[in-house]
Amino acid sequence: MARAMVLIWVWCAVLATTCVNGLGVNWGTQASSPLDPKYVVQMLKDNKIKKVKLFDSDHWTVNHFAGTGIEVALGIPNLNLKEFSDDYDTVQDYVKENVSDHLRDHGGVNIKYIAVGNEPFLKAYKGKFEKTVFPALKNVQKALNEAGLGHKIKATIPQNADVYNSGTAGPSAGNFRADIRDVMIKISRFLDQNNSPFMVNIYPFLSLYENDNFPVEFAFFEGGGQGVQDGNIHYTNMFDANLDTLKYSLKKAGASNVKIVVGEIGWPTNGHKQANAKMAEKFYNGLLQKLASSKGTPLNPGYIEVYLFSLTDENTKSVAPGYFERHWGIFRYDGQPKYPVDFSGQGNEKMPVGAKHVKYMPHQWCVLKDDIKNLKSMKGNMDYACSLGDCTSLSYGSTCNKLSERKNISYAFNMYFQMNEQSVEACDFNGAAKITKQNFSDGECLFPVEIISGARKELAGILSGVVSSMMMMMMLMVLF
Numbered sequence: 503m504a505r506a507m508v509l510i511w512v513w514c515a516v517l518a519t520t521c522v523n524g525l526g527v528n529w530g531t532q533a534s535s536p537l538d539p540k541y542v543v544q545m546l547k548d549n550k551i552k553k554v555k556l557f558d559s560d561h562w563t564v565n566h567f568a569g570t571g572i573e574v575a576l577g578i579p580n581l582n583l584k585e586f587s588d589d590y591d592t593v594q595d596y597v598k599e600n601v602s603d604h605l606r607d608h609g610g611v612n613i614k615y616i617a618v619g620n621e622p623f624l625k626a627y628k629g630k631f632e633k634t635v636f637p638a639l640k641n642v643q644k645a646l647n648e649a650g651l652g653h654k655i656k657a658t659i660p661q662n663a664d665v666y667n668s669g670t671a672g673p674s675a676g677n678f679r680a681d682i683r684d685v686m687i688k689i690s691r692f693l694d695q696n697n698s699p700f701m702v703n704i705y706p707f708l709s710l711y712e713n714d715n716f717p718v719e720f721a722f723f724e725g726g727g728q729g730v731q732d733g734n735i736h737y738t739n740m741f742d743a744n745l746d747t748l749k750y751s752l753k754k755a756g757a758s759n760v761k762i763v764v765g766e767i768g769w770p771t772n773g774h775k776q777a778n779a780k781m782a783e784k785f786y787n788g789l790l791q792k793l794a795s796s797k798g799t800p801l802n803p804g805y806i807e808v809y810l811f812s813l814t815d816e817n818t819k820s821v822a823p824g825y826f827e828r829h830w831g832i833f834r835y836d837g838q839p840k841y842p843v844d845f846s847g848q849g850n851e852k853m854p855v856g857a858k859h860v861k862y863m864p865h866q867w868c869v870l871k872d873d874i875k876n877l878k879s880m881k882g883n884m885d886y887a888c889s890l891g892d893c894t895s896l897s898y899g900s901t902c903n904k905l906s907e908r909k910n911i912s913y914a915f916n917m918y919f920q921m922n923e924q925s926v927e928a929c930d931f932n933g934a935a936k937i938t939k940q941n942f943s944d945g946e947c948l949f950p951v952e953i954i955s956g957a958r959k960e961l962a963g964i965l966s967g968v969v970s971s972m973m974m975m976m977m978l979m980v981l982f
């Protein structure tokens with residue numbers, strides 16, 4: 503590992519180019535069959551991704567990162583915040599069982615951050631976590647300190663970028679949202695005192711999704727368009743403008759020295775007209791080249807630590823924010839790449855390395871029987887299949903939107919069948935469906951075959967109750 507890292511460094515230096523330093527990626531597991539963590543570890547290594555951010559602290563998953571050198575950010579779900587705020591014993595137990603114990607096993611897990619809650623101040627939560635998240639943060643850091651880990655492992659709170667804004671005046675008018683300003687000031691100062699980072703999730707895609715008039719080129723990194731003039735500084739992309747708005751907000755909070763880490767950033771490939779592989783490729787290409795240059799933003803020059811969102815698609819996530827929510831993966835559900843991404847930031851058009859040795863269920867599909875002619879009568883079946891399966895790829899602008907009505911129905915049947923691990927009962931639909939060995943995929947539209955998952959299924963069940971990490975409403979934001 504160490505030798506490999508030296509080699510990469512030398513290679514980048516010799517070619518007088520730059521590389522993306524310590525790139526991170528989020529890995530969520532709200533899927534019918536999450537990838538086995540052992541394949542994920544290999545994927546990260548193969549793509550030279552050095553850091554992973556998880557949404558929980560599941561023992562079995564975390565253990566797979568022991569001895570790999572990969573830096574791990576653990577998550578504490580919002581649902582646990584009340585307990586973590588009220589009951590210090592629980593927090594101590596958590597630090598012992600879910601953190602300290604991992605530092606010993608098999609060479610140890612390289613735990614770096616504990617993400618306390620996830621976007622707890624989203625307006626959609628109506629203040630539900632406002633009273634508990636800061637006490638929970640303090641308790642976690644205190645327990646880490648008492649366990650002698652506080653210098654190495656930092657607690658922080660991943661925030662949605664809607665916790666600050668600047669109206670139309672540009673980044674220098676940035677400040678924390680009025681309704682939570684007091685608590686945000688306290689949190690920012692606490693992070694500052696503890697040498698912990700401020701973690702923020704940034705989504706240019708959601709600005710486009712929310713607002714048809716949002717200037718498209720401002721979401722990317724190639725300049726063009728009007729941009730935003732703020733005093734002497736001209737902003738040509740939302741990433742810079744957004745981070746600098748945060749920088750101003752932190753300054754006004756008396757915490758100008760807090761390090762900013764981007765906890766999530768990415769582009770989805772399905773579920774909306776602006777969500778496709780071409781735009782995702784363009785976004786990542788621009789972002790990664792920017793990161794490799796270590797230019798930073800006008801007010802945050804230099805290296806910026808970033809976690810991409812996300813590693814794989816998650817087909818059981820809540821679609822309350824939009825159908826795109828299940829398609830954030832750079833990789834598909836089975837760990838295979840969707841489009842070229844050069845993680846080194848050199849801008850080369852190359853496919854990422856996909857997951858190896860993934861095992862699939864039998865190559866078979868569930869489809870509408872040929873002798874069913876009255877397609878209107880299938881509406882009930884289709885609604886049922888889509889409500890429990892995943893039909894988001896059929897939506898407008900998505901890869902399966904151009905299917906015939908027959909194939910639409912087959913697509914829905916197949917998703918339901920696959921997500922139920924190809925159980926024979928899941929391919930009945932009152933006698934309208936049959937199992938076939940014929941691959942019904944059509945052009946860009948993939949009829950998937952489920953993978954065999956080592957990950958326990960109840961994981962997906964538990965997590966799907968948690969409201970999705972990014973509610974689109976907010977983002978819009980800062981500038982418009």
Ligand SMILES: *[C@@H]1O[C@H](CO)[C@@H](O)[C@H](O)[C@H]1NC(C)=O
Pocket residue numbers: 558559560561562577578579582596599600
């Ligand atoms: C700690 O680990 C246990 C065992 O995997 C798990 O059940 C629990 O949910 C974890 N706690 C948190 C807060 O993630």
Ligand SMILES: *[C@@H]1O[C@H](CO)[C@@H](O)[C@H](O)[C@H]1NC(C)=O
Pocket residue numbers: 896897898903905906907910
């Ligand atoms: C297929 O289903 C999608 C989503 O329900 C719908 O938008 C589309 O119009 C349907 N296509 C046909 C040919 O019925």
Ligand SMILES: *[C@@H]1O[C@H](CO)[C@@H](O)[C@H](O)[C@H]1NC(C)=O
Pocket residue numbers: 865941942943944945948951
């Ligand atoms: C089905 O066909 C699609 C597109 O042609 C292909 O990508 C996929 O690998 C095939 N699936 C199987 C299980 O052969």
